[in-house]
Amino acid sequence: MFNIDRWQEIFEAISKNKLRTFLTGVSVGSGIFILIILLGIASGFKNGTEHQFSRDASTLIEFWSNRTSKEYNGMNSGRRIKMDIYDYDIITKQYKDVLEYEAAGFSKGNLTTSYESESGTYRLVGTMPDRLFLENATLVAGRFLNQRDYEASLKVAVLGIPVAEDLFKEPESGIGKIISIGKIQYKVIGVFQDIGGERDEARIYLPHTTLTTLYNTTNSGSSFLFTLNPIANYDLALAQTEAFAKQVKEKLQKRHKVHPDDLTAIRYNNAVENSKDIYMLILGMNLFFWMIGILTLIAGIVGVGNIMLIIVKERTKEIGIRKALGAQPKAIVAMVLHEAIFITSISGMIGLLLGFVVLEIIGGQIQTEFILNPKVNFSIAISTVILLVISGAVAGYFPAKYASKIKPIIALRDE
Amino acid sequence: MLKYTNEQIAAMIAIQNLHKSYQIGSNSLPVLKGIDFNVKEGEMVSIMGSSGSGKSTLLNIIGILDEADEGSYHLDNIEVKNLNEKIAAKYRNKFLGFIFQSFNLINYKTAVDNVSLPLYYQGVSRKEREERALFYLEKVGLADWSKHLPSELSGGQKQRVAIARALASDPKVLLADEPTGALDTKTSYGVMELLQQINDEGKTLIIVTHEPDIAAMTKRNVELKDGLIIGDTIINQVRPQLHV
Numbered sequence: 001m002f003n004i005d006r007w008q009e010i011f012e013a014i015s016k017n018k019l020r021t022f023l024t025g026v027s028v029g030s031g032i033f034i035l036i037i038l039l040g041i042a043s044g045f046k047n048g049t050e051h052q053f054s055r056d057a058s059t060l061i062e063f064w065s066n067r068t069s070k071e072y073n074g075m076n077s078g079r080r081i082k083m084d085i086y087d088y089d090i091i092t093k094q095y096k097d098v099l100e101y102e103a104a105g106f107s108k109g110n111l112t113t114s115y116e117s118e119s120g121t122y123r124l125v126g127t128m129p130d131r132l133f134l135e136n137a138t139l140v141a142g143r144f145l146n147q148r149d150y151e152a153s154l155k156v157a158v159l160g161i162p163v164a165e166d167l168f169k170e171p172e173s174g175i176g177k178i179i180s181i182g183k184i185q186y187k188v189i190g191v192f193q194d195i196g197g198e199r200d201e202a203r204i205y206l207p208h209t210t211l212t213t214l215y216n217t218t219n220s221g222s223s224f225l226f227t228l229n230p231i232a233n234y235d236l237a238l239a240q241t242e243a244f245a246k247q248v249k250e251k252l253q254k255r256h257k258v259h260p261d262d263l264t265a266i267r268y269n270n271a272v273e274n275s276k277d278i279y280m281l282i283l284g285m286n287l288f289f290w291m292i293g294i295l296t297l298i299a300g301i302v303g304v305g306n307i308m309l310i311i312v313k314e315r316t317k318e319i320g321i322r323k324a325l326g327a328q329p330k331a332i333v334a335m336v337l338h339e340a341i342f343i344t345s346i347s348g349m350i351g352l353l354l355g356f357v358v359l360e361i362i363g364g365q366i367q368t369e370f371i372l373n374p375k376v377n378f379s380i381a382i383s384t385v386i387l388l389v390i391s392g393a394v395a396g397y398f399p400a401k402y403a404s405k406i407k408p409i410i411a412l413r414d415e
Numbered sequence: 416m417l418k419y420t421n422e423q424i425a426a427m428i429a430i431q432n433l434h435k436s437y438q439i440g441s442n443s444l445p446v447l448k449g450i451d452f453n454v455k456e457g458e459m460v461s462i463m464g465s466s467g468s469g470k471s472t473l474l475n476i477i478g479i480l481d482e483a484d485e486g487s488y489h490l491d492n493i494e495v496k497n498l499n500e501k502i503a504a505k506y507r508n509k510f511l512g513f514i515f516q517s518f519n520l521i522n523y524k525t526a527v528d529n530v531s532l533p534l535y536y537q538g539v540s541r542k543e544r545e546e547r548a549l550f551y552l553e554k555v556g557l558a559d560w561s562k563h564l565p566s567e568l569s570g571g572q573k574q575r576v577a578i579a580r581a582l583a584s585d586p587k588v589l590l591a592d593e594p595t596g597a598l599d600t601k602t603s604y605g606v607m608e609l610l611q612q613i614n615d616e617g618k619t620l621i622i623v624t625h626e627p628d629i630a631a632m633t634k635r636n637v638e639l640k641d642g643l644i645i646g647d648t649i650i651n652q653v654r655p656q657l658h659v
């Protein structure tokens with residue numbers, strides 16, 4: 001395939017036929033550009049829908065603990081079970097290949113939060129960076145907790161929007177301010193919104209390590225939240241998450257010496273059970289998304305084929321000359337295909353980049369509730385280009401073959 | 416009969432009883448109706464005849480650009496018959512050089528790149544192609560024009576580039592279909608002088624022409640009429656300087 005002479009022939013043909021190259025490039029490039037924009041909108045639509053219809057991540061699996069309700073191994077019922085950070089570490093380590101997002105939560109109430117003359121009492125939740133995704137919450141301002149906040153037990157706080165409104169009137173103006181909770185001072189780093197409503201918004205997120213250390217409950221983690229790597233098929237997703245939840249529950253029961261049939265000590269909720277509709281909707285979106293992709297691809301194949309046929313017709317005389325000078329049919333096929341594939345790939349890449357840039361620019365400005373974060377999976381985009389190039393070669397093969405069959409006497413006739 | 420066969424073996428081109436007709440709709444239009452034609456190495460032959468007499472058809476068959484319906488054709492003792500595209504391309508490249516009335520240069524390639532094209536299809540390395548192309552451009556007097564595009568050259572210069580290109584692969588036979596048809600008299604004579612010089616160096620040439628003064632500059636004149644050879648005479652070659 002790599003033949004310096006052939007590349008030189010092609011660069012020569014391209015650079016000496018700028019208009020033709022430009023037109024081919026524009027049609028292929030704009031095709032890819034449109035494809036990227038459409039795919040972006042489709043995925044934004046999908047994200048928006050997913051976000052609109054679920055309070056928490058639609059695949060959330062949550063564990064929490066309470067008092068036992070059965071005697072076991074000589075221990076009374078009514079014993080308080082506290083899941084701790086060691087439980088959490090064991091679970092996350094064992095399942096790290098299947099977990100998508102993970103966070104432990106430790107809650108505390110009854111402390112007054114104040115800023116200057118404003119104050120209120122809100123639920124404090126010590127947690128980890130993935131919590132934002134697990135709650136399906138969105139940032140209104142600032143940032144969420146990150147790994148560094150967590151590891152260094154920093155005194156930073158992310159406020160729910162009603163909390164920020166109470167304390168600062170303008171929620172955004174709270175970023176960077178110092179608030180006090182109990183007797184301790186925290187810096188506000190972000191404000192979030194959660195369509196779960198009051199229940200999920202009237203709270204303050206702090207690094208898990210900060211809260212547990214301050215209140216001498218180093219090992220406590222009162223709830224664990226997980227999502228597993230997504231599976232598009234609902235039945236498979238349900239089976240997988242149920243199996244995961246049952247295994248984890250058994251493990252926790254064993255570690256805390258709880259009767260296997262105890263219904264209250266260790267409990268979980270698997271959101272996948274109730275999100276069949278969302279799965280179906282997303283499946284529909286994916287079908288729509290692929291329909292667009294495949295239709296664009298077909299348009300691309302036809303387009304490339306047409307352009308190549310025009311190129312070949314335009315070059316009939318040149319091809320006749322080359323054949324009279326001794327070009328073999330396969331040399332003509334290679335010349336036409338090579339040039340077409342080269343132009344297609346380069347202009348496809350340009351269209352791809354432009355599409356990404358435009359998506360990036362307009363993506364943030366779209367203010368519709370149903371389109372969120374319109375982005376295209378880069379690997380899908382790349383494979384689309386590769387597929388387009390291959391299809392271009394397939395579509396171009398016939399014009400190239402036609403070119404190789406051009407009879408020099410007919411091409412060279414003086415008229 | 417035996418003598419004839421010996422002559423055939425010595426011939427560069429040996430054609431016997433060649434027939435060719437074109438299919439136009441359901442009608443068959445006979446163009447060549449039984450041509451016997453031999454050319455020995457080093458000859459310079461002109462083919463004349465009225466328009467439609469079959470001159471280009473004969474030249475195209477000799478050039479393996481077209482195929483005869485009937486009869487035999489040997490080029491340098493190799494039978495040319497039922498060749499596939501691949502072999503035909505190889506023979507054209509190795510044995511034949513073409514010169515056309517309308518030059519047929521590739522308009523986006525410089526003179527030197529046009530000349531080196533047959534060598535490209537022979538798989539000659541770029542450096543050597545360039546060297547050999549420059550050698551032939553020098554031979555046709557255009558060394559200084561090697562980097563020019565055809566659009567920057569005069570008609571005579573274009574035809575010289577085409578001649579250099581036809582020579583580049585050092586073929587056995589040069590075939591020229593009305594090489595001076597698009598040129599004025601003075602330029603035509605310049606081109607003919609060059610072709611004579613090439614013939615003097617031993618190359619076999621076949622030139623189709625309408626013009627008697629051009630035909631007079633060859634060494635042998637063949638007259639075609641309605642698909643048959645009606646005259647074949649050895650002539651005294653005229654050198655163009657005499658005309659100027």
Ligand SMILES: Nc1ncnc2c1ncn2[C@@H]1O[C@H](COP(=O)(O)OP(=O)(O)OP(=O)(O)O)[C@@H](O)[C@H]1O
Pocket residue numbers: 437438439444446464465466467468469470471472473
């Ligand atoms: N591909 C073709 N299909 C049909 N008829 C053809 C074809 N090529 C040539 N002819 C016919 O064959 C006859 C001979 O054509 P040819 O080109 O050999 O003539 P010529 O002697 O070269 O004429 P001119 O001096 O005008 O070039 C003409 O009548 C022409 O119309």
Ligand SMILES: [Mg+2]
Pocket residue numbers: 470471472592
């Ligand atoms: Mg003719």
